[in-house]
Amino acid sequence: MGRRNGCRFDILLSVRSLPILFGSLLISGACLLALAQATPPGAQNTPAAAAVAATPGSAQQPSASPVFPRNGLNIVVLDPAHGGTDQGARGTEGITESDEVLQFAAATKKALEAQGFQVLSTREGNDNPSFDDRSARANAQRGAVFISLHIASTGLTGTARVYVEPEVPPSATISGLIPWDRAQVPFQGLSRKLGDLVQVELARRFKGSPDTLQTAPVRQLRTTAAPAIAVEISSVSVQNRGDLETMVPGVADAIARGVVAFRPSYVLPTIAVPGGSVQP
Amino acid sequence: MNPKWRLWLGGTLLVAVIAAALYFPALRRQVYKAKDLTEKTAEQARRELLPVTPPSTGDPKIKVKMFWGSHGREGELTPVLVELPLSNDPVLRAKQVLNTLLAGPVDSESRTLPPDAALLAFYILPDGTAIADFSEELRTSIPSGIQSEQVAVESIVRTLEANVPPVLRLKILIHGQEVDTLAGHLDLTQTFRVSAKDESGLKLDNPSAPGSVLPAPIQKAVEKVRRATQR
Numbered sequence: 001m002g003r004r005n006g007c008r009f010d011i012l013l014s015v016r017s018l019p020i021l022f023g024s025l026l027i028s029g030a031c032l033l034a035l036a037q038a039t040p041p042g043a044q045n046t047p048a049a050a051a052v053a054a055t056p057g058s059a060q061q062p063s064a065s066p067v068f069p070r071n072g073l074n075i076v077v078l079d080p081a082h083g084g085t086d087q088g089a090r091g092t093e094g095i096t097e098s099d100e101v102l103q104f105a106a107a108t109k110k111a112l113e114a115q116g117f118q119v120l121s122t123r124e125g126n127d128n129p130s131f132d133d134r135s136a137r138a139n140a141q142r143g144a145v146f147i148s149l150h151i152a153s154t155g156l157t158g159t160a161r162v163y164v165e166p167e168v169p170p171s172a173t174i175s176g177l178i179p180w181d182r183a184q185v186p187f188q189g190l191s192r193k194l195g196d197l198v199q200v201e202l203a204r205r206f207k208g209s210p211d212t213l214q215t216a217p218v219r220q221l222r223t224t225a226a227p228a229i230a231v232e233i234s235s236v237s238v239q240n241r242g243d244l245e246t247m248v249p250g251v252a253d254a255i256a257r258g259v260v261a262f263r264p265s266y267v268l269p270t271i272a273v274p275g276g277s278v279q280p
Numbered sequence: 281m282n283p284k285w286r287l288w289l290g291g292t293l294l295v296a297v298i299a300a301a302l303y304f305p306a307l308r309r310q311v312y313k314a315k316d317l318t319e320k321t322a323e324q325a326r327r328e329l330l331p332v333t334p335p336s337t338g339d340p341k342i343k344v345k346m347f348w349g350s351h352g353r354e355g356e357l358t359p360v361l362v363e364l365p366l367s368n369d370p371v372l373r374a375k376q377v378l379n380t381l382l383a384g385p386v387d388s389e390s391r392t393l394p395p396d397a398a399l400l401a402f403y404i405l406p407d408g409t410a411i412a413d414f415s416e417e418l419r420t421s422i423p424s425g426i427q428s429e430q431v432a433v434e435s436i437v438r439t440l441e442a443n444v445p446p447v448l449r450l451k452i453l454i455h456g457q458e459v460d461t462l463a464g465h466l467d468l469t470q471t472f473r474v475s476a477k478d479e480s481g482l483k484l485d486n487p488s489a490p491g492s493v494l495p496a497p498i499q500k501a502v503e504k505v506r507r508a509t510q511r
Contacts, residue, residue, distance in 0.1 A: 081464070081465075082464060086464060088424055088464055089423065089424040089425050090424070097424065131460065150425065150426060150465070151425075152423075152424075152425030152426065152427050152428065153423040153424050153425050153428065154354055154355075154423050154425055154427055154428045155354050155355065155425070155427050156354060161426075161427065163426050214427075216426050216430045216465075216466065217466060217467040217470065218426055218465055218466065218467065219460055219461045219465065219466065219467040219469075220465075222467055230426060230465075232425060232426045232427060234427075235425070
């Protein structure tokens with residue numbers, strides 16, 4: 001008997017609490033909607049979001065970079081190569097690639113900021129982020145280009161070359177997501193355009209530099225979902241460190257002018273998927 | 281303890297500390313030397329275990345095209361004709377030309393690969409993908425840089441293209457393992473397209489591009505090896 005009464009009481013309680021439950025649900029829904037609207041629109045649509053989503057174990061990909069939700073090309077991600085225990089190319093006079101590229105990066109940052117670009121760097125000090133960490137820095141942005149800076153141990157001293165990835169046919173997944181390993185593929189055309197413009201500027205300043213850009217499967221560029229180039233300066237084999245340092249302002253100015261000239265051509269590529277197209 | 285003994289003990293300890301400080305750098309050098317020796321011995325043992333390319337004295341001498349660096353033009357390759365006794369077997373032939381490439385040209389400045397690097401293994405899969413396994417020296421002794429690494433790989437690819445037609449693509453391993461880059465720049469995770477033709481003999485649109493990804497069975501095998509080495 002007592003149990004029956006208890007059941008009735010429970011049912012009565014649940015019926016009475018229905019309006020409260022509905023009310024709570026409505027309030028929660030409104031809160032979620034407000035939160036979704038407050039999220040920057042670019043954050044959901046960055047190339048990185050697409051690339052990372054397609055990667056198995058994508059949760060492990062770093063995403064510490066701040067996101068700047070603006071349209072057009074506004075951000076330049078500079079990548080001083082190597083660092084930490086990886087010194088890169090080493091010259092006979094104790095010159096190391098990992099140290100020297102930091103100077104080139106600092107001057108390039110100043111030149112780009114003077115042109116109104118926001119500049120991010122994959123490393124500031126003597127650390128060595130992984131290839132994927134460096135790519136992630138650019139992939140987390142919308143409206144960014146990626147420039148990797150290198151100093152070779154060979155090549156005609158006082159020259160500079162721009163490299164882009166060799167062209168491979170695009171291959172998007174059914175969902176339109178970009179696989180992390182082939183993140184550069186949709187941006188190949190833009191990378192070539194940027195590379196051409198920077199190479200022309202470099203050739204003007206440094207005699208003996210090639211007039212056209214070079215192609216090479218550079219590991220760092222492959223996983224970058226943005227127009228990406230590698231600039232290689234020759235070389236760490238100079239007798240005097242000063243010879244290399246005289247190139248710093250010229251390289252910085254050439255890169256800045258190349259990026260400025262590239263700005264009007266910057267349009268995010270569309271990825272062809274069955275039944276429509278997706279913009280990364 | 282009387283002051284005299286205390287003085288003796290202190291003096292002995294001081295001498296011991298100074299002797300240890302003097303001996304420490306020498307000891308460190310010896311440890312590094314021993315480490316190098318162990319690594320070299322392991323590499324040597326591996327080479328000894330591998331079957332040596334049989335001498336090809338009976339093979340007819342053929343003019344082969346070797347791609348070495350251009351003298352005075354860094355970053356460029358020049359074909360050089362060399363007369364070599366070459367086998368008809370594509371694997372043996374590839375080993376012969378690659379060993380000649382590693383031995384280098386007469387002019388050492390035109391060398392594209394480090395003199396101490398060695399070809400440890402070479403085989404060709406039925407789909408035309410060749411696997412070339414080089415010793416660790418290919419990575420450690422090569423001048424670091426995009427240009428120098430590209431010249432090294434390009435010289436291997438173009439020499440194989442000119443002399444071993446069955447090779448369509450090339451996968452480079454270092455000491456039996458897949459590596460991320462050659463010396464910090466050039467991507468070695470993918471295959472390099474050697475021939476401008478595919479398996480069916482059709483000409484490809486963009487032969488200069490790297491071969492996309494490894495065929496699925498090889499990719500699986502490479503993934504297995506990678507997982508096993510990570511454990």
